[in-house]
Amino acid sequence: MKEKVVDFIKRKREVLAHHQFEFKDWLSPTIRDYWVEFLNKANNSHIASWVKDHSLVSVANGNAMEVEKPEQIEMHPEAEKLMNTLTETLGEEIHVGEWLTVDQSRINHFADITEDHQWIHTDPERAQTESPFKTTIAHGFLTLSLLSVLTDSVDPNNQKFPTAKMTVNYGLNQVRFPYPVKSGVNVRARTKIQSVTPIKRGLEIVQEITVEIEGCRRPGCVAESVVRLYF
Secondary structure: OHHHHHHHHHHHHHHHHHOHHHHHHHOOHHHHHHHHHHHHHOOOOHHHHHHHHOOOEEEEOOEEEEOOOOOOOOOOHHHHHHHHHHHOOOOOEEEEOOOEEEOHHHHHHHHHHHOOOOHHHHOHHHHHHHOOOOOOEOOHHHHHHOHHHHOOOOOOOOOOOOOOOEEEEEEEEEEEOOOOOEOOEEEEEEEEEEEEEEEOOEEEEEEEEEEEEOOOOOOOEEEEEEEEEEO
16 A cells, blocks of 8 residues: 555656645545555655655654645634634534425425436335335435525525625535435434634534434434535
């Protein structure tokens, strides 16, 4: 694996010279772990010297360490106030939404929009006899698409972050669908704040959102959502 890391660096050296701080984002978690181990054991190697010359690492007490050079950010007063408030709730459940019924009509409409008409979603009669769930189930992406309404993020009369001028869905770090959402069940979202980070003109918030299925021990979806607020 270490040889793979070395080969990767050699192939990417010209690109890395111009995109130093994007390097670790290119690595998978497994490769990243080997990369850190490699640096810690290769201070005197040719590759490590090259990496140091390009400001990817610094050396302190004989150990290679990643260099973080965050941009100096002047925070908006409302952003700073919100960050302080949210930081106090890290890891705590801050929101539990209302129950929402995922009926067959909703599933069928989603199938029409996405053109995914697999029988496990849209054919109740066949699903009753052939599916291990004995009924149709919602598309995983349908459950995912409901996160905004389940977390009350699209209610203009009940905004989650009213002091922000704009909220942007920046993406998802990871998504899992531990259990299928069967047609006709009720679901709701439970939200925890994992991190709050200042960015230019705003904040980046990472949330863990769990979609609970009524009467079921396992969740229908667990997603790590990233949103950016601008002030």
